Amino acid sequence: MTEDDGLLSADDGEQPGDEWEELDVSDTEADRIARAQDREFLEFRKRIKNTEQFKVEASVFDDATLGALYKLVQDSYVDAFGGPISTGKEANIYTALAPDGEVAVKVYRINASDFKQMRAYLEGDPRFEGIGSDKKKVVVAWTKKEYANLERARKAGVRVPEPIAVERNVLVMEYLGDDDRRAKRLNEVHIENPETTYEVVREYMRRLYDAGLVHGDLSEFNIVVHEGELCLLDLGQAVTVHHPNSREFLERDCENVAGFFARQGVDVDADDLLAHVTEPEPDPSGNAE
Template sequence: MVKKEGLLEVEKWLRKEERQLPKGKKRIKDYRDEKTELYVLDVPTLETLYKFSKKGIIKALGGPISSGKEAVIFHGIGAEEEELAIKMYKVSTSNFNVMLEYIIGDPRFEHIKRDRKSIVFTWARKELKNLKRAFDVGVRVPKPIACDKNVLIMEFIGKEGVAAPRLRDVPVEVLELDFDLEELFLRIISSMKIMYERGAMVHADLSEFNILMKGYAEREVAGVNVDKIEIEPVIIDMGQSLLLKHPNADTFFRRDVRNIVTFFNKLGLDCSVEEVMKKMTR
């Protein structure tokens, strides 16, 4: 949940950073500097966040809800008190060579600079465009809101700062309280098919690790009967997603299918890659 340290603190800090110190004086680090080092909230990223706050997109910024090598995701609050997921890509540590592999061949990003910062900024814009493309054709993904430089803002999947669990992290006996496993499998396969046919795109890294199960966090926060809140799979992490025009699109699509089939096979469902591919591409 968002704490009292909102964007007003960001504004104060930026003003502090902009002040010139007398010659020979060194700036003393405080807790804000420590948080910057911990969460990679450098001054350019904070300035981007401040621009979003001035535009009324972000009202308050909370703590991190997810952290990886490429990005940190923070919980936030929007102008209408809606919960936001604020994804900040790490410019200094992102593997821009891997990113470049998924960008080259995408007609939407033909003329980009090859330096690290430009590639990371392009990756953030690419995820926004991919989310919007999937969202517009009816695939359940976080609703995209805005992007600038290395900061992407989208719908928060969860409740009151409690993020929805990944499909990978939900015990099968819990899943089976809400779904027949085949039903859940077919819902995910259906989303992939819609993305492929209507969106003319593939996720390119789909697995049980980047499907969130919306509804479990709401149940945890509300403490209500399981029948009152529906559980639904939400596909996330679409920075690497590709249009079908990309030369590797079909290879990545088959890999996505294999990942999902393998996961459900482990849960006890009898299905095969070839069987699913026939349904997908006919």
Template sequence: MALRMGKRKAPKREDKQIKERNMIAGGVFEDKTVDVLINLLNAKVIDSLDCPVSGGKEAIVFRASKGKGYRAVKVFKYENTSFRKMFDYVDGDPRFYKPSRQKRPLVQLWAKKEYANLKACRGAGVLVPEPFLCRENVLVMEFLGVGGIQSALLSEVVLEDAEKTFETIAQNMEKMFSAGLVHADLSEYNVMLHKGEPYFIDFAQGVSLKHPRAAEWLEKDCANVAKFFSKAGVRITGKDLLARVTNKRV
């Protein structure tokens, strides 16, 4: 699947990561999170925690060395501005019985939820990072990148074959639906182009189809994907994609 970097849309990945490192390196860890990371080092899950590669309100993702390769370590913040919204995605999901509204256990459940979603998607053949383990508010998973540089987001590239990329994404949405899951925040900002293939990332908010708002969020996912690819020249609407993903069952 060919792609080329757009000059204005895609700064050098190295430069971007240096800026992010300077921006978010301070004030990330509290004592219990440090203990979790030390335990991961002692258990040889990772050999070293190298540098942050991305960050947001909920979490910071670090590149970690492991042998001759790398892993991604996602640290979910106990102090963030959106933890109240987390509850809406957990409450009503039958996989999580009576979730706590307290911040610390809710953040830990959020990390556990992303691990469970990634595990289920991998089992269904969906292109997602392989999850290795989850400890409290720390998730260790496959690092998507080449030569230690994180792969680009779909929003950062200009596709040479948008039809082919769209087809792969649509197939993965179908697989996810068949597995009983909805991403619930799918867009060009949560798809990473790794070795030419589109991988779905940032899965903590993903819900079971049995969640009372699953249909609403799936419709939004389809609208987001269709909007992006229609601008890239693919003839698709959100309604058409929704009908395809659900086989007209929603």
């Protein structure tokens, strides 16, 4: 696969290992702003809560989340907010204007009532040791993990939204779409060449695995087409290859991807896809170890 196939080239040098920096979930400036609630912040909170496009719910925009948004505005990552792109149980995504154009702002719900689905991805990850069941710490760490996963995926040559900034439970990233609407998911478009499309997705999965990551929830619903390229979304739950459930997650990813492309007429088997993703990449020199 080359750049001509719509794939990014991996950075030169060593591939990322499986080591991770410790995720700091202590109080941030956003927390201090929310507690202090200075006059400017109170005006900002009032302005956001009066914005019809946000359709604000208390479970999404609590004071600390508004503090994080306020900090991102102060740091010039965001100039103005737009409408919602998508809503979910754990997070909502909104459009926003930034100095260099449009961005996406993903807001994880601190007060989400059910973290059972998250826990399957958190347990066994050393970055989450000691966090326990503290919802704030879990969500803050999860958000920072998604930022780190996006960075690692891009370094591995996988097309994902570029992460721009992270503050507490708010992630600012590249907006995939145009002036009219978000980028369409793979299940929403007519695929003219499903064989080539499958090869790109398969290569992305292999590059992620070589970089020490398993997506963990990959399907046609979080692969989008943007400016002629395939892009993977939702890497918040991605785990390292040493996670105790990584093999199970990868097998499920392979079943999902193979099942979708089989319905598009591609001769594909989940076991063959799994073998392709996990087999060591051939030595280009042809020398056996």
